[in-house]
Amino acid sequence: MDEQSGPLTAAADSLITVTTKPEMHRIMRHEFSTLGSDFNPDPLHAYLRTLTTQQTQLLMSYPLEKYPGQQRLVVFITLLDQTATKKLMCADLCDTPSTSVLSNARFAVFWCNGTKNTVELVCYTEEFYLPKPPTSPTPNRRDAAKPTVYKISAMRMSEAAAGEGFTIWNRVSTVDKGGGDVGTAIYGGQSVKDPETGVITAKAPNSLHGFINTKGCWMLFRNHNWYKEKQAQFMEVYQEYRRNNSKWTGKMANEVTDLGYGDADGRRYGEKDIDKPGMEELRRRFLGWEKNFAYPWFIRDVIGIKYFSKYEWVNEDNIYDSVQLERYPAPKTQDEVDSMLDNFHSLDGRRKYDQRKKQAPFKMDGGLWDDNALGFSTAKDFAAFAGNKTYHLERSSWADLYVYDA
Numbered sequence: 001m002d003e004q005s006g007p008l009t010a011a012a013d014s015l016i017t018v019t020t021k022p023e024m025h026r027i028m029r030h031e032f033s034t035l036g037s038d039f040n041p042d043p044l045h046a047y048l049r050t051l052t053t054q055q056t057q058l059l060m061s062y063p064l065e066k067y068p069g070q071q072r073l074v075v076f077i078t079l080l081d082q083t084a085t086k087k088l089m090c091a092d093l094c095d096t097p098s099t100s101v102l103s104n105a106r107f108a109v110f111w112c113n114g115t116k117n118t119v120e121l122v123c124y125t126e127e128f129y130l131p132k133p134p135t136s137p138t139p140n141r142r143d144a145a146k147p148t149v150y151k152i153s154a155m156r157m158s159e160a161a162a163g164e165g166f167t168i169w170n171r172v173s174t175v176d177k178g179g180g181d182v183g184t185a186i187y188g189g190q191s192v193k194d195p196e197t198g199v200i201t202a203k204a205p206n207s208l209h210g211f212i213n214t215k216g217c218w219m220l221f222r223n224h225n226w227y228k229e230k231q232a233q234f235m236e237v238y239q240e241y242r243r244n245n246s247k248w249t250g251k252m253a254n255e256v257t258d259l260g261y262g263d264a265d266g267r268r269y270g271e272k273d274i275d276k277p278g279m280e281e282l283r284r285r286f287l288g289w290e291k292n293f294a295y296p297w298f299i300r301d302v303i304g305i306k307y308f309s310k311y312e313w314v315n316e317d318n319i320y321d322s323v324q325l326e327r328y329p330a331p332k333t334q335d336e337v338d339s340m341l342d343n344f345h346s347l348d349g350r351r352k353y354d355q356r357k358k359q360a361p362f363k364m365d366g367g368l369w370d371d372n373a374l375g376f377s378t379a380k381d382f383a384a385f386a387g388n389k390t391y392h393l394e395r396s397s398w399a400d401l402y403v404y405d406a
């Protein structure tokens with residue numbers, strides 16, 4: 001396939017442009033950047049040069065034939081070949097040994113603009129984890145004339161099992177052959193238990209999401225921006241943390257200190273020091289300050305879902321894994337804290353969920369849908385969480401999806 005793709009891709013790179021939107025660059029610059037530049041577009045151009053004639057024609061058919069006069073997002077997932085470098089997702093498989101997740105696919109989002117008859121690559125990453133079938137679709141050949149199309153819908157998580165919160169999950173559905181605006185969700189996730197009766201009502205559909213440790217789900221972007229030169233070592237500490245039921249210890253605090261988290265007096269921590277401020281600051285930096293926020297930015301700026309809660313400790317400057325600060329720059333004044341609160345909003349409803357009243361102070365409905373950073377609304381409503389059918393598929397899906405072999 002690689003031999004065939006060469007001469008075809010010059011056409012793709014000339015027909016399809018690469019985004020210049022700063023909101024899109026912010027999502028990608030943790031992965032693609034060069035010294036002295038916030039964002040390096042070269043990997044996106046290189047990806048375009050791998051597209052086959054059939055893939056290019058498919059993309060160009062959207063503004064010209066499939067959605068004329070309209071705007072539509074189209075996603076390509078391409079499995080990585082065996083020689084491609086696998087990147088750490090800084091997460092595990094939700095198993096007892098805390099098995100590390102490595103990326104195994106490329107994920108590309110195209111803006112097919114039927115109002116201008118143009119196609120633009122607006123988001124691209126090689127940090128994507130796609131489980132094997134039947135948890136995910138059987139991929140098509142990249143030269144397939146009629147590849148299988150799937151629809152991606154954000155789910156109404158207020159219907160989810162207790163404990164899932166309201167973080168945005170995206171279900172993937174086949175398009176029912178019988179016609180109509182109905183799809184069937186791809187299954188393989190954990191079963192859903194009714195919190196009131198304890199009865200299992202349905203299997204949870206497989207989903208695409210971030211900020212997770214994955215168990216059958218499709219993971220988009222890595223979880224943390226730990227220093228690249230020592231990222232594998234930081235991941236070992238994270239695995240230790242996970243195996244310890246997410247309990248922070250003095251040993252872990254000492255380990256991240258040895259990996260470059262400086263301290264004024266070079267103090268060491270014992271197991272009885274759990275409440276000491278310095279030890280807590282190390283934990284907060286390791287799990288919070290170093291967190292990668294590409295996924296919620298993607299949800300807001302690409303998909304177009306409004307934020308509905310706040311995350312207090314976001315570090316928007318921590319976007320590069322090539323730099324490691326010696327010290328954790330904790331805010332010292334209330335003004336700085338307030339500035340951080342205003343700096344970022346979250347898509348995690350658990351931060352706003354009233355446990356006593358068992359309700360959230362917002363509605364997870366069509367009112368959360370807004371124009372994305374490209375200037376249009378990708379969908380009108382959420383898909384139901386439970387049940388295997390996705391109704392009103394066109395209204396509730398924010399993109400068409402195609403899955404390809406390497």
